[in-house]
Amino acid sequence: MIVIRREICGYCGACVSVCPEAALELVDAYLEVDAEKCKNCRICVRVCPLGALEVSDEE
Amino acid sequence: MKSEYDILIIGGGPGGALAAKTAAEAGLSACIVEKRPAIGVPVRCAEGIGEDLIGEFFDEVDPKWISAKIERAKLIAPDGSSFYLDPAMAGNEVGYVLDRKFFDRDLIWQAVDAGAECYVRTRAVDAIVEDGVVKGAIIEYAGKQQEVRAKIVIAADGVESKFSRYCGIDTTVPLRELETCAQYLMTDIDIEPGVTVFYVGRDVAPEGYIWIFPKGERSANVGIGISGTQSKDGKRAKDYLDKYVQENFPEGKTIELIIGGVSVCQPLECTVGDGLIIVGDAARLSDPITGGGIYNAMYTGKLAAEVAVECIGKEDCSKKALMIYDETWRGSRMGKALDRNYQIKEIFVKLEDKQLNAILNSVNNLAMKEFSTLSLIKELIKLNPKILKDLAGVKKYFD
Ligand SMILES: Cc1cc2nc3c(=O)[nH]c(=O)nc-3n(C[C@H](O)[C@H](O)[C@H](O)COP(=O)(O)OP(=O)(O)OC[C@H]3O[C@@H](n4cnc5c(N)ncnc54)[C@H](O)[C@@H]3O)c2cc1C
Ligand code: SF4
Ligand code: SF4
Numbered sequence: 353m354i355v356i357r358r359e360i361c362g363y364c365g366a367c368v369s370v371c372p373e374a375a376l377e378l379v380d381a382y383l384e385v386d387a388e389k390c391k392n393c394r395i396c397v398r399v400c401p402l403g404a405l406e407v408s409d410e411e
Numbered sequence: 412m413k414s415e416y417d418i419l420i421i422g423g424g425p426g427g428a429l430a431a432k433t434a435a436e437a438g439l440s441a442c443i444v445e446k447r448p449a450i451g452v453p454v455r456c457a458e459g460i461g462e463d464l465i466g467e468f469f470d471e472v473d474p475k476w477i478s479a480k481i482e483r484a485k486l487i488a489p490d491g492s493s494f495y496l497d498p499a500m501a502g503n504e505v506g507y508v509l510d511r512k513f514f515d516r517d518l519i520w521q522a523v524d525a526g527a528e529c530y531v532r533t534r535a536v537d538a539i540v541e542d543g544v545v546k547g548a549i550i551e552y553a554g555k556q557q558e559v560r561a562k563i564v565i566a567a568d569g570v571e572s573k574f575s576r577y578c579g580i581d582t583t584v585p586l587r588e589l590e591t592c593a594q595y596l597m598t599d600i601d602i603e604p605g606v607t608v609f610y611v612g613r614d615v616a617p618e619g620y621i622w623i624f625p626k627g628e629r630s631a632n633v634g635i636g637i638s639g640t641q642s643k644d645g646k647r648a649k650d651y652l653d654k655y656v657q658e659n660f661p662e663g664k665t666i667e668l669i670i671g672g673v674s675v676c677q678p679l680e681c682t683v684g685d686g687l688i689i690v691g692d693a694a695r696l697s698d699p700i701t702g703g704g705i706y707n708a709m710y711t712g713k714l715a716a717e718v719a720v721e722c723i724g725k726e727d728c729s730k731k732a733l734m735i736y737d738e739t740w741r742g743s744r745m746g747k748a749l750d751r752n753y754q755i756k757e758i759f760v761k762l763e764d765k766q767l768n769a770i771l772n773s774v775n776n777l778a779m780k781e782f783s784t785l786s787l788i789k790e791l792i793k794l795n796p797k798i799l800k801d802l803a804g805v806k807k808y809f810d
Contacts, residue, residue: 364455366591366672368571369584370639378571379534380446399639401591401648401670 353408354385354396361404367396412530412550412559416442418719419547419561421535421574423450426691426708427567428518429468431527433716439723441527442559443519444550446534451515455671456705457594457624457632458509459607461782464706465507468713472507476514478626481506482605488771489612489764495776496787505782508624508632538564538577545578545686563719563728565688567712570672572693578684584695586639588676590619590702593648594634596667600660602631611767617641618760621655633660636673636702638760673702677753683733688715696749699756700784711740748785755788770795
């Protein structure tokens with residue numbers, strides 16, 4: 353599952369634009385991930401300019 | 412907020428603002444929804460724009476929009492050698508570094524003065540689609556949701572571009588074509604105030620560039636964009652930026668951190684739907700070489716509203732009727748530049764530093780009649796017919 357580290361995220365939306373599943377949503381100043389849509393492809397993890405996204409091992 | 416407008420605009424950036432202003436001036440009811448609590452902040456931009464481009468929309472450029480006037484540009488090759496690009500006529504301004512906090516806000520101000528409505532901290536959370544036709548949006552404001560219907564919805568929601576997705580259009584940017592960016596607004600640094608500086612090379616900014624855009628005598632936007640595929644732990648945009656800043660401006664003071672994504676892919680295959688027009692970054696219209704998209708958003712925002720006014724007048728807001736928008740921008744100077752610059756970018760991102768050095772070292776300072784990436788590329792081709800034989804495929808764009 354994608355974990356959003358809110359203390360790092362700068363809510364820029366870069367990750368939203370590359371998510372192939374439309375699983376990310378930027379609600380103004382915070383980011384949300386829809387666990388049902390997310391396929392754990394990690395594209396968003398790669399793109400973040402700050403490194404605010406991680407994948408946790410538990411499914 | 413009413414439950415119905417002629418035109419509903421999602422997003423209050425430059426694209427949305429120009430659309431709303433144009434629609435309101437034509438006498439239509441227009442409403443902008445912007446999810447942020449304030450227009451223009453946080454800034455997601457290096458704020459550079461060509462002088463001729465901004466002049467297209469305003470008789471006068473308000474001094475408070477301008478942080479710095481730009482007279483020349485400097486390009487730095489991977490090996491550190493550099494050259495200047497100058498306008499052919501000395502003393503001419505070629506561009507501005509804007510203050511988008513003021514600029515974006517004033518654009519919205521002009522739109523509401525013209526009669527448009529604007530709601531901030533108000534977000535489109537879904538589209539209303541009936542029989543494949545976009546009829547409006549579900550708008551969330553202060554914890555409540557309401558339906559807002561419109562004859563045409565203009566999606567001006569920037570790089571995230573979720574509204575078109577709600578309508579069933581895939582706007583995903585390929586990872587390799589999303590430039591992931593970090594920028595500091597720095598002060599107390601030694602810069603050349605009238606000069607924008609660009610560094611290229613795999614070590615400094617893989618598949619992207621570092622920029623210094625002056626904001627004053629001793630302050631500047633110092634930033635970087637790299638390709639999404641080059642971004643990884645320890646080598647993210649901010650890591651490259653920190654390294655550059657430590658080496659070049661160790662004493663500088665950082666007063667703002669700006670991050671964001673810019674698409675450098677091709678535009679969406681089609682930028683209209685039944686009842687829907689997509690503009691600016693949401694349509695993937697930023698320039699594939701420079702990442703610049705302020706002008707493109709304003710131009711398409713204005714055009715979208717002009718087409719919307721026309722189609723609403725004729726009571727036909729079908730995709731077929733709105734196609735004239737798509738066709739017009741593709742045939743415009745901007746559309747042609749996007750097409751050509753995409754092809755050129757595809758060649759340049761593959762060059763090794765050795766090749767880049769050879770190309771850039773062939774250039775002495777250049778005086779350019781027209782200050783644009785196109786004139787620069789033309790000069791580079793003239794000087795490097797061999798190295799750039801790959802560019803043969805794009806030769807047609809230069810005739
Ligand atoms: C680091 C960086 C540097 C850049 N440098 C330059 C430069 O020097 N020159 C240049 O020309 N361009 C530059 N750009 C690109 C430029 O910022 C954009 O092209 C431009 O802002 C696009 O305008 P727009 O109106 O399409 O979208 P935006 O300005 O992004 O506006 C979109 C708005 O929509 C809002 N929104 C999104 N979703 C919703 C929703 N569901 N409901 C309500 N509101 C919503 C957003 O909050 C946002 O305010 C840069 C971009 C970045 C990231
Ligand atoms: S790319 Fe990173 S900083 Fe930007 S919104 Fe996504 S998680 Fe946050
Ligand atoms: S892991 Fe993939 S599917 Fe999941 S949010 Fe990130 S980009 Fe989207």
